[in-house]
Amino acid sequence: MGEEREQEKGKKKSGEFQVITEDQLDPQFKYEIIKEPGGENFLRCMQCGTCTASCPVKAIDPDYNCRRIIRMALIGDKESVLKSKFIWMCSTCYSCYERCPQDVKITELMFALKNIAVKYGYIHPSIKAQLDLLEKFGALLEISEFENRMREKYGLPKINQSPEKVKKVLEKEKIKDVIEGDS
Ligand code: SF4
Ligand code: SF4
Known part of the structure; x- marks a missing residue:
């Protein structure tokens, strides 16, 4: 608990904890x-x-x-x-x-x-990576032939990934501009 309090009190800097002052x-x-x-x-x-x-x-x-x-x-x-x-x-x-x-x-x-x-312009890099996937696949993962064969085996329809509609939504809502800090 003592260590946790120290972490709350300070910011990590070069492997050490620095006390936060009031002006920060x-x-x-x-x-x-x-x-x-x-x-x-x-x-x-x-x-x-x-x-x-x-x-x-x-x-x-x-x-x-x-x-x-x-x-x-x-x-x-x-x-x-x-x-x-x-x-x-x-x-x-x-x-x-x-x-x-x-x-x-x-x-x-x-x-x-x-x-x-x-x-304030702080976005975790993983969000940018998700945007790239959405632009590429229209989803957060690629559906391969293997997955489609498995779907067929269980009587499910094949998925044809088409990112165009998703890209239009991303463009309309200016998601890329927000994530890349252009707006
Ligand atoms: S948000 Fe605060 S009050 Fe609610 S469970 Fe967490 S520590 Fe407790
Ligand atoms: S909602 Fe988020 S913060 Fe809350 S228990 Fe689940 S993972 Fe943890």
């Missing part, structure tokens, strides 16, 4: 979050840790800690939160959402944090 914090950040759809109940968090204890991502990556992300956001450590890879690692499983005693709606809060991060 943005006291307005929490108000920015509650205005974003999904962030409305964020200030209700009482740091009980039920969300982290429920989280399957935490079970795979011990560094992932949704309670800690909320804590960082509450104290106004805006830059660390928005640049964090962790806000992009939420699997949207809703375990925390179902169990939070304060109805913080953490899953939706993670969407809110991602949306704010995008506004």
Whole structure:
């Protein structure tokens, strides 16, 4: 617990923890979050840790800690939160959402944090990789002849991947511009 407190208190730099000073914090950040759809109940968090204890991502990556992300956001450590890879690692499983005693709606809060991060130009590279796949296949994975043979075996129709319609949607909604920071 002592080590975790140190991590909350400091930013990692060259393998060491650096104490955050008051001037590095943005006291307005929490108000920015509650205005974003999904962030409305964020200030209700009482740091009980039920969300982290429920989280399957935490079970795979011990560094992932949704309670800690909320804590960082509450104290106004805006830059660390928005640049964090962790806000992009939420699997949207809703375990925390179902169990939070304060109805913080953490899953939706993670969407809110991602949306704010995008506004400030912070987007995890995995999102760009997903965009490339959507443009190429019209889906997040390629359907090979093997998959289509398996589908045929089970009486399912063949899938002909056609990315054109998806590309039109991406162009219409200017998704690429947002992700590549041109808008
Ligand atoms: S379960 Fe809810 S109240 Fe508890 S730490 Fe997580 S968000 Fe905060
Ligand atoms: S919704 Fe996200 S943060 Fe909540 S338990 Fe699932 S993976 Fe963890």
